[in-house]
Amino acid sequence: MAISVGNGGYSGKRLHVSASQEPHRVQLVEEQLAYAVQNPPIKVITANGTSSASTSVTLPANALVDEYLVKVQAARAGYTEAKLAGEVRQSSSSPLEVVIDFGAMVTVSGIRIPYIVTDYSAHAWLGSKFDLLNDVSRVLKSRPADARYGSDSDVPVVYSFAQEIRTERLLLIFPDSISFATVQDKLELSLPDLPSDLAITLNGGVPVWQYAGMVQPGVASELGEEQWSDNAVLLVSLTSPLQALAGDATRSDSIPLTIELTSKTSGYLDIDRYSHSLRLLHRQSFNSESDLNFDYVMEGKLAIALDSPGTGQAKPPLLGVQLKLSADFPLQRALPPLGAAANGICELVLGNGKAACVRLDDIDPLVQISGIRIPLSTPSTRAEARVVLWRGKDEAPTEAIEAGVSAPQSWSGEDEQWLSFDFAEPIESSDADVFWAAIMVERGEVSWALAAANNSGHYPVRLGAPSGPWRALPAIFASDTSLGLVAGRLHVLGFAAETKPLAPLQLSLNTNSTPIELTPTKDGVSVQLLLDNPNGSSVTSAELTIISRALGNLAVSEVDVITKEITV
Structure with missing residues (x-):
């Protein structure tokens, strides 16, 4: 018999099928050619199947990676080139027998x-041999026209x-008219399975993300990190592995x-x-030195000036700072x-029977x-004093503590000195x-300059004899x-x-930032x-303040200014 296909597929060309062929084959030819006439394809489905895909990016080596998302799509392919799906080899030349070895179980539909x-x-x-008794092939389904192809002989035919x-393997037996080179280069497979057992690597290293099993598209079109979308797209975070690669404040280059x-x-x-969110680190130096060593001979403050790199408009906004602190402070x-x-207004002159005391406020963290x-x-040639601890009420002390008497301190000099009474x-x-x-x-006279009180009226001062009683300051110093x-x-x-x-x-x-508490180690x-x-x-500049409640040496190193990522 002869079947002619009109303007749906082959420009009037005729396909002859021998009546001696199996009846089911003839029926399939009729069915498939009828389908081609009724549903004329207008575009060839691209052979877009592959086992890998990649993208190339650069990452600043001094980046702090706050978030880095990639969009992964793993959908069913239109067709996959056989040479990308597995190993294609020739097992016989007449007739041409071609084996595709997938290396794993794969579903093939044409x-x-x-x-x-x-x-x-x-x-x-079958595990040890091919099932030669069962032929799963079917004949021509359709041969769509496509302007990308130069002639009819270039247009792929679907079987x-x-x-x-x-x-795991597929055996295809072709007539002698087809060469192995053509099959190896042109053969494409219909693999209906969705991609499975996905992995993402960076520069060919070990996987930094894995997805076990077959991709399961969802029902929503929105993209997210938890569920695949309806077109098999998933957002994957590479934040952690990229954080490990970058963050070097001493470098200004990029990592491919x-x-x-x-x-x-x-x-x-x-x-x-x-999408991504990056900040950049810039190592600071201090008089060409990257580290600072500061001796707290008494409790106090260290101020460090910070500045964004660059000049003028090219200076990126400053976001913060990170640094390393090393010390071995005592427990006191x-x-x-x-x-x-x-305050420059009130200064008490003590001695010659005149004493002063101050209430110890804001010491709740101390248990000793x-x-x-x-x-x-002291204006005297030499002065000597000691401190006595009293218990009392909010208004005044009431009882000296016998064990709370310090060793005496002796000194000279009109300049103010912070003296320790232990x-x-x-x-x-x-x-309570x-x-x-x-x-x-106990000897000479001493001067004690006072400060303006805070809003809570802390550290009030009382005057009296060394053994009391104690009275408030003159009314001129009232609130x-x-x-x-x-x-x-x-202190x-x-x-x-x-x-x-x-x-x-x-x-x-x-000055407007919330302080943080820190205990450094060696x-x-x-x-x-x-x-x-x-x-x-x-x-583009800021001041870092480090206040110490302890004495000792503090090493400050790896001071890195954090700036916004800007494009110049």
Whole structure:
């Protein structure tokens, strides 16, 4: 018989099928050619199946990677070139027998090749041999026209199998008119399975992300990191592995990266950068030195000026700083860690039977008081004083503590000096205690400059004889006068509870930032501080403040300014 196909497929060309062929083959030819006439394809499905896809990007070596998402698509392929799906080899030349070895179980539903073949066969692998008794091939399904192809002989022809087969190897037997070179180069396979057992690698290394099993497309079109979309797209975070690659503040170059997606089963694979959020690190130097060593001979403050790199408009906004701090501080702490500045108005002259005392406020973290540090000066050739600890009420001290008498300090000089008055043994303290420290001058005269009181009226001062009683300062220093309340200046030395340790350091970035507490170690502790509103920051310089409640040497290293990523 002869069947003519009109304007749906082959420009009037006729396909002759011998009536001696099996009846089912003739029927299939009729069915498939009728389908081609009724449903004329207008475009060839691209052979887009592959077992890997990649994209190339660069990453600044000094980047802090906050987020890095790639978009992965792993869908069913239109067709896959046989040479990409497995090993293609020739097992016989007459007739031409071609074996495709997939190396794993693969579902195959048909082939495509730019030849009209009326007699070929396809056989599955049984584990030790091919199933030559069962031919799953079918004849011509359709041969669509496509402007990309130069002639009809270049247009691929679809041969669907009678049924899908799942096999490790596929045997195709072609007539002698087709060469192995043509099959090896042109043969394409219909692999209906979705990609499975996915992995992502960076520059050919070990997988940094894996997905076990077959991809399961969802029902929603929205993209996310938890579920595949309806067109088999998933967002994958590479934040952690990229953080490990970058973050070197001493480098200004970029790291080239090949991000590769692989699949155990061939399919349509694609991977591309979706979104990222980066900050950049810049190592600071101080007089050509990258490290700082600071000796806290007493509690106090270290200020470090920070600046964004570059000049003028090219300077990126500063977001924060990260640094490493190393120290081995003793357990003794000082509260408050910073001494209040003298107000320049009130200065007490003590000695010759006149003493003064100050209430110890804001010392709740301390469970033991080991000493008092007070700023004193003397107009005398030499002065000598000691501090006595009293218990009392909020208004005044009431009872001297016998064990709370410090060793005497002797000194000279009109310049103010912060003097330490240590007790022989620490004095136990509790929240219920109200302590006062009295300055007893035993030789000469001393001056104690006072400070303006804070809004809470802390560290009030009382006057009296060395043994009391104690009275308030003159009314001219009341809160409603022009001079206002005054406060004593001192540091209370002591120890915090082991169960509630008090960190020796307090760090802040600019005056408006919230301080953080830090306990450094000998080996060093890294810390990061950000401006209060880093995303809206437009500043290009800042001041890092490190306040110490302890004495000792502090090593500051690896000071890295954090800036926004900008494109110049």
